[in-house]
Every structure is written in structure tokens, then in C-alpha cells.
Amino acid sequence: MTSPDLSSALSRLRAAAPLVHNITNQVVANITANALLAIGASPAMVLAEEEVGEFTPKAAALVVNLGTLTAPQRASMHVATEAAIEAGIPWILDPVAVGATAFRLGTAHSLLERGPSVIRGNASEILALAGEVAGGKGVDSAHRAEAAREAARRLARRSGSVVAVTGATDYVTDGTGMLAIANGHPLLTRITGTGCTATALIGAFLGAGLDGMAAATAGLAVLGVAAEEAAQRATAPGSFQVALLDSLYTLGDAALARQARVSAA
Amino acid sequence: MTSPDLSSALSRLRAAAPLVHNITNQVVANITANALLAIGASPAMVLAEEEVGEFTPKAAALVVNLGTLTAPQRASMHVATEAAIEAGIPWILDPVAVGATAFRLGTAHSLLERGPSVIRGNASEILALAGEVAGGKGVDSAHRAEAAREAARRLARRSGSVVAVTGATDYVTDGTGMLAIANGHPLLTRITGTGCTATALIGAFLGAGLDGMAAATAGLAVLGVAAEEAAQRATAPGSFQVALLDSLYTLGDAALARQARVSAA
């Protein structure tokens, strides 16, 4: 599989400044909004069932994240994804801890029926969503990304979505080809919300008009390269989180092209 | 219009250490609480309809922010503002993205009937609340503050509230006079929650006993001057957010008086 051309992905996103509608969790809402602003998108967190049907069609992309799922939020997710489909707006699903409870798995399965453009999870989440392992524990992955590569491919084929599995190396597949993104840094696992941030960045690239494979690849490469830059200035999680936001803001197309390690896998 | 005397506003706030009750959104709850602590107020986020009627009268000021509005939160806002009016407690309305949905606009209009001391929004929000543009997109303003100056004046006259429109230059009006606050920095638009922080700071000054015009002017001048100081130490949004909190904490009356650019407009 040929790597998508990312040489102008960042400038394209910044020119579009896409409005990204997030129905996300309470833990990461702030850092997600800040990451989207840093990269050049315009985030909005609009949650109520009463209004998401009216709001989603104004956005360029929709991000649905199950992190702190509640029954009212599940209802909003159904309305918003329905509106996204009707309006032709791309959307991405982040099935946080989907293997941990029946409530999450049921919600994720019903959302899958609406055909997300992209699904992004860690290995445990993708394995659980694909039905290939029972259970799972918390929000941190108990599996390495490699263990979920083939499950991701099958899930992509079945769902029609691009599937991204994130870990030390990330994998992105449309059910046929598979790309590996070998950027990142271990400190990404020591601050909360980096997976959710990856999802939101992919959402921003979808909103800027990239297709699923290109958006997933760009979002993960951007986060990975920004993390590598941040880790040169910060060696502990508090300062790393600050440096990561700074790097998302200062990163340009040239540095991204030079540092991204994307290959067929 | 004469500028309010801000020469002792900060020391007055810090001596009072007002308890500021916030019914605000999930995205900015943390940064709002930290900004209030940094400036010298005591923040409380108490949300449930079952208790806000008992809690609000203990506070010195109430902040109502529509950012992640839900139906239960709307009910709490009605109870809390009712309690604030009965107890004579000043309150401020932040109509986040009010033009984006009927749910927000309807909620904002019903809250307006309870006569907030101050309304603070960006230009798009003030135009929408004043009924002078239909629609609006996300949470970021599609208009420059100047475009909403006269709408703000009319809204102030009709509502009896002081109205603050924030942007590159901020404007504050009581329906007759108009002040311009020409402080701030473009990085304020690259981190989430700075508008909400402005609202909370105005709430703190209301809680310290300043009237609406003085509180709005002080809150916006403090945020703008702190942003200018932060931008001398930080050039990207992650480190700017950290520096901004630091500046809110270290800013004193003398520096505020020296650096604030408040003028009749």
C-alpha cells in the first residue's frame, strides 16, 4: 500500500480551520479542545440530545468518544451520528474501554452500524470491538498493537471503516492495505487522553477533507512527531503535556514530512 | 464615560476572597477553577438541581455558562439564578455558542429574564443574543468585536445588564457609555476557555463588590494584562496557558494600573 501524501496536510488543515464537533468524555474534554486549537482546528463540545441534531451538520467532522459514557450521552451519540450520515459529514469512533462492560460494547456495536469513517482504539479495544477477545480491563491496553493488526483488518472489512490501532507502533488499515506509523514516545502513555487526542486529530484531518486512510495516517503521524519533539524538551509527564501542545502548534509540513515514519506493513 | 477606578481592584478582590459559584461547562471547569484560585477567589462548582438553591445564597457571585448545556443543567441554572436574585447575589451569563442551536438560544433568553448583572460573549454570541444575526457556527467568533458594539449597547439597554463583547479589543457597555479595553494577546484564541475565564474573573470582581461596569472592566483588563505578561515568557499555547495562570497569580494593582489600556469608546 502506498503511503498517502502528507506533504501539505498541516497547511491544508490550517487553511480549512475545520469546526470539529466532539461528543467526548469529561476527563479529556479540555486537552482535546486544546490539541485541536493548537493544530489549527476549531473545536466544539456540544452534548445535549436536544441540540446535537441541529449542531452536527454545521461541523466539518464529528468525534464520538465513549470514555465517560452515560445513557443521555448515548442518546446524543445516536442523534449526532444520524445527523452526520444524513449531512454527509465524516465521523470517527473512539471505543474507549469497550471490552470492559456490556454497556460500552452494546453502544459501540450500535454506533458501528452507522458506518464511522474511522475507528481508533488501542489493541485491547480493537480486539474487543472485533469480537476476538472477551473482556478487557480498564482504559490502558493489555495487548501490544501487533496483536490486533489482523483483527483491525477484519473489522475494517466488515464495517467499511478505516481502523487505526495505536500503540508503540500504530497501524492503519482499510481492510486491504495496512500502514505502520512508527512515531511517538513512551511518555504518551503517562498522560491521560493521548489516545483521545489522536482520535480528535484524525477528526480534524477528516474535517479538512482528507479521506479516512490519509486522515488517520496524518493524525497519528502528527501526534507521534509532536511527541518526539516534546520529549526533547521534557522528561516527565507534566512538562511533557505542555511541550506536546506547544509542538502541535509549531509543527509544520516540512518537519512532519521529514520526521514521519510511515511504511507499508 | 469615565473609566472605573481599578487602582485597588485586585487587592480588594484578594482581601474579599469571594466564593464564586460556577455552573459551567466540562471543557473549562478545571481552568476556570484554577484561574479563580490564581486571582485570589474561592471557586465552587456545584451543579445539581437538588442543591443549587441551597448553595447559591452562600456564594458572593454566580457564574452561568452554557458551554456544555444539558437539560438537567438548564434546570439547575433556573433554580440557581432564581436563588441569586432572591438573595441579591450578582450573577453573570456566558451565552456560549448561543447562535448555534435553538436549545441554547431559548435557554439564554429565559435566563435573560432574570436580569444578569453582566453578560459576556464574543461578537457572534452577542449578535445572536441580541437577535441581530440568525445562526452562528461554533464557539469561536465569526465576527470582530467592533461588529457587535452597537448590538451590545442595545442589548444592555433592553436587558438592564452590563454587556461585554470580547475580541482583539474588548467593549463594555451599560447601554449608555462604552469602554474599550485594548489588552490581550492572539494566543488567547489558541487555548480553550479564555472567554469562559474572562467571565469567571468578572464574576470574581462582582463577588468582591464591584458594580457591573467596574467588574467587567477589571476582569477583562486583568486577563488581558496577564496574557501580555505571559506572552513575554511563552510563544506557544501549552506554555502560554501555564504562564497565564502564573501571571494571574503574580499580577498586582500597580502593574494592572500601569498596563491596562481602558478608554472611552
Next chain:
Amino acid sequence: MTSPDLSSALSRLRAAAPLVHNITNQVVANITANALLAIGASPAMVLAEEEVGEFTPKAAALVVNLGTLTAPQRASMHVATEAAIEAGIPWILDPVAVGATAFRLGTAHSLLERGPSVIRGNASEILALAGEVAGGKGVDSAHRAEAAREAARRLARRSGSVVAVTGATDYVTDGTGMLAIANGHPLLTRITGTGCTATALIGAFLGAGLDGMAAATAGLAVLGVAAEEAAQRATAPGSFQVALLDSLYTLGDAALARQARVSAA
């Protein structure tokens, strides 16, 4: 009372990497998750009544925090604490602002019946929970920790829980003995969520297998020592919060043993 042996507490926690289930408030969810990751635990915020009964038994400890209590969250707390008791999982109660409203006090009393392993609050909260003062204002304590020492002892005796009162000096009691932890820094009172972070850290040590007295002592000593280290690098709240997360990550057993000031009280 002899101080618990903390000489290997941090390495024990990091080896266990306990999954800590938090039902906590919107203001501190992010900083709590980051503090738990920094110290070496694995945080999960799972909130819905529909799933907490299934999720809690997978965790090593449960943290229940009343900060932004709502009726649905109260229902989840009852299900989760029930599940924790049945599964033999330790849990800790943080009765934020419990004296401020009847809704909070009633919820806290009903949770107390399920026998938390540890209760952690500031002096005003512990006095209110013990029934020894009526009222209370916001979330910041109106009393010094010393004022609540004997109330804490009586509450511990009555509830069977270890009770921790935090302030300039912290006190921990099982109803008989009492330990003082004299670490910390005044900047801890100028950022939001440090009390909630203390609670979460105690939860992490409970999840690593320490008993209530040892977990409470370790959690408070770790936060206090980390704050002292952070205050050597940062003198204002924004940078202090960043430095505090860094210190939680870099702190080791040797430094903790050297710097912790734990004594019988």
C-alpha cells in the same frame, strides 16, 4: 502509634500498577487521572449506573468523590460501592463540600454505611461529616486541620474507616492512634483538585495492597513531598501544577523515606 513502613511503598505501587476506578468530579477528572498515571497507577473514570456494577470488580480500588455530585452520579456511587464491598475491593470517600448542602450530607451519610476503607477531607468537611459543625461554605476549608483532629478520631471509631484530615499538617487516624504528616506547600491551596488528588493517591496505595493507615499515610506523604520538590522549581500555580505532576513521576522510595515527616500525634 508507630508509623507504617513506607520504605518500599512507591516501588510496590509501581509494580502493581493498580487499576483505580474513579467516580469523581468534572473539575478534577483530568488532573486526577494524570496524577494517577504519574505515580504509576492505571486510572479509569467509568460513571454510568448501567455499568459500574460490572466495572468496579475489575479494579483494585474505588475512589468516590462528591465534588460535582448529581442524582445519576449518586445512584452510580451506590451501585459501585455495593459492588466494591461484595468483591472485597477497598474504597475511599472524598466528601467534597459535604457541609454545604443537605444533598451532599445525605449522600455522604448513606455512603458511610457501606464502610469506606478511608475517608479523606479537609477540616470543614470532616467536622461536617462527623456532625460536629452545622453548615460550611464552599470547597475550601474554613477550619485548620487541628480543629478536626478529635472529630476525625470519633468519626473513625464510629465508622470503622481510617479518617484523614488534610491541611498545612495532615492527620490520619484509625480511631485509636493518630499520625501527623508535616509535608506540603501553600501553593497546593492555589491550584484546584489537590485534595482530590490526595484522595486518588491514597486510593492507588489501597489498590497496591496497603492497609488503610499505610495507604493514607503514603498517599499524603507522597503528595506533600512532591509538592515540596515542585515548589523548588516553581513559584506560581500554573508552573507549580506542571512541576507537581513531574515530581510525582520522578519521586522514588529513597527520597520519600528521606523527606517524609511522619510522626505520632
